[in-house]
Amino acid sequence: MEFKKTGAEQTTITRDVKDIVDKTGNVYQSLSILVKRSEQINERMKVELLAKLEEFATYSEELEEVFENSEQIEVSKFYERLPKPWAIAVKELLEDEVYIREVEKKEEEVPTNKSEEEKDA
Numbered sequence: 001m002e003f004k005k006t007g008a009e010q011t012t013i014t015r016d017v018k019d020i021v022d023k024t025g026n027v028y029q030s031l032s033i034l035v036k037r038s039e040q041i042n043e044r045m046k047v048e049l050l051a052k053l054e055e056f057a058t059y060s061e062e063l064e065e066v067f068e069n070s071e072q073i074e075v076s077k078f079y080e081r082l083p084k085p086w087a088i089a090v091k092e093l094l095e096d097e098v099y100i101r102e103v104e105k106k107e108e109e110v111p112t113n114k115s116e117e118e119k120d121a
Contacts, residue, residue, distance in 0.1 A: 003045060008083035008091040015090065023093055034089050037098055041085040049079050
């Protein structure tokens with residue numbers, strides 16, 4: 001995924017909550033979607049970063065030797081400058097780029113009082 005090309009803000013900006021709620025009609029559902037999408041993006045970024053850092057890794061059996069690998073530092077700095085996962089998730093939600101799947105809930109009959117519970121037992 002091209003995280004740099006998402007167009008998401010790299011700094012915190014104020015958003016109108018109504019814009020986010022309008023996507024689902026429920027503030028809690030909207031926030032839940034943002035959290036799940038942020039976690040997905042964060043996991044992808046982490047895997048990609050670790051894979052790139054692994055390319056430059058040097059293994060030494062001596063603990064006294066510490067090497068500064070300039071390539072690893074540059075890769076790390078690049079990922080630090082990327083938009084944060086939550087900013088990408090908010091941008092995707094506002095631009096309708098997030099697929100929202102609703103799981104159907106089966107409503108179970110809940111006894112309304114004790115007498116019904118006793119009858120079933």
